[in-house]
Amino acid sequence: MEINISADLSNKIPGFKVGIITYDNIEVGPSPQMVKGRLQLFQEALFFDLEEKELSDFSGIKEWRAIFKATGTNPSRYRPSVEALYRRVKKQNYLAPIHSAIDLNTFFSLLYEVPIGIYDADKLAGKISIKIGESADGYVGLNGRLNSLDNMIASVDHEGPFGSPYVDSERTKVTEETKRAIQIIYLQPKTPIEEARQLTKSLMDMFLEIHGGEGTYSIIEG
Numbered sequence: 001m002e003i004n005i006s007a008d009l010s011n012k013i014p015g016f017k018v019g020i021i022t023y024d025n026i027e028v029g030p031s032p033q034m035v036k037g038r039l040q041l042f043q044e045a046l047f048f049d050l051e052e053k054e055l056s057d058f059s060g061i062k063e064w065r066a067i068f069k070a071t072g073t074n075p076s077r078y079r080p081s082v083e084a085l086y087r088r089v090k091k092q093n094y095l096a097p098i099h100s101a102i103d104l105n106t107f108f109s110l111l112y113e114v115p116i117g118i119y120d121a122d123k124l125a126g127k128i129s130i131k132i133g134e135s136a137d138g139y140v141g142l143n144g145r146l147n148s149l150d151n152m153i154a155s156v157d158h159e160g161p162f163g164s165p166y167v168d169s170e171r172t173k174v175t176e177e178t179k180r181a182i183q184i185i186y187l188q189p190k191t192p193i194e195e196a197r198q199l200t201k202s203l204m205d206m207f208l209e210i211h212g213g214e215g216t217y218s219i220i221e222g
Contacts, residue, residue, distance in 0.1 A: 001121070001182065003220050006131035009153065010222025012070050017193070017221045018130060019185035019200030022121065026213035028176045031103045035210060039107045043094045046110065050090040060113020061086060063188045064165065071132050072151030073166075080165050081115040100210055101174045101181065108203050114186055115165035116203075117155065119172040121180035126158030130184075130220075133161060141167040155184060183207070193219060 003020055010016055031039075056062050064080035079087070085106065088095060097103050101118055109116045133149030139161055141147040147167055155163035162172040165186045174181055185203065187196050196219050204215045 001124075002127035004127070004129055005220060005222040006129055007222075009071075009130060009132050012132065013067055013189055013222070015189035015222070016067075017187050017189065017191070017196060017219055019183075019187055019196060019203070019217065020220055021183040021185075021200060021204045021207070021215055021217045023181045023183070023207065023211070023215045024179070024213055026101075026179060026181060026207075026211040028099055028101045028174060028178050028211060031097045031100045032210065035100060035103050035107070036097050039097070039103055040094065042107060042110055043089050046086070046089050047092060050086065055083060055086055055090070058086070058113050060188055063190065064115065064186075067153070067165075067189070071153060078152065078166055081167060082109050082113060082165075085110055099174075099176055101178065101207075104203075104207055104210060105183070108185075108206075112185070112199055112203075114188060116183065116185050117163040117165075117168050118174050118181055118183045119155075119163055119168070120174050120178045121182050122178075123172045124157045124162065124182065128182075129156050130154070131156060133164075137161045139169040139171060141169055142173060143167050153186070179213075187219075193221075 061083045065075040068075040105118045133152045133154040135150045137149040154161040162169045200217045204217045208215050
């Protein structure tokens with residue numbers, strides 16, 4: 001699948017890059033105990049970290065706030081999805097298991113301190129562009145609301161926007177029926193390319209261990 005980063009986004013966010021993973025023939029279902037346990041333990045450990053640190057002490061959250069600001073989004077009003085996760089943990093409002101794909105996505109988002117989206121590839125159409133959204137861009141999100149993507153980073157296919165580091169769309173969400181998926185890791189721009197590859201491959205390897213199937217990964221730079 002063809003994926004590109006718009007020139008406008010590259011100009012506003014130098015070094016912008018994403019990790020892209022495509023999966024085929026996967027089996028999504030209730031999370032195994034290993035995934036549930038890791039997610040719970042990580043949240044508990046993070047809660048104690050957050051008692052001693054500010055959210056801005058975490059480099060990923062600090063950088064993604066700066067990215068939102070640079071594209072014209074107020075990060076105090078519209079928070080990067082990873083910051084929203086951290087704020088839940090800070091309140092001990094821990095994330096309960098949903099299914100294996102979402103739970104693993106959440107775990108790695110917390111671990112890597114970056115937004116990560118996972119999308120049903122069979123619900124996508126045509127090439128994908130990652131760009132800065134315009135006033136007409138928006139969708140019903142996983143938060144159940146109609147979300148405007150004006151001045152926000154948006155992942156867009158032939159039918160329109162489907163994902164964002166803010167909140168993903170209902171249209172392309174992964175379910176237990178999903179067999180093919182695309183994962184987008186919205187990396188920190190300052191992450192060196194070799195480290196970006198290692199982070200992306202580690203996520204893919206763990207995902208395939210849980211879900212079976214086949215996967216390929218790449219880093220797309222602006």
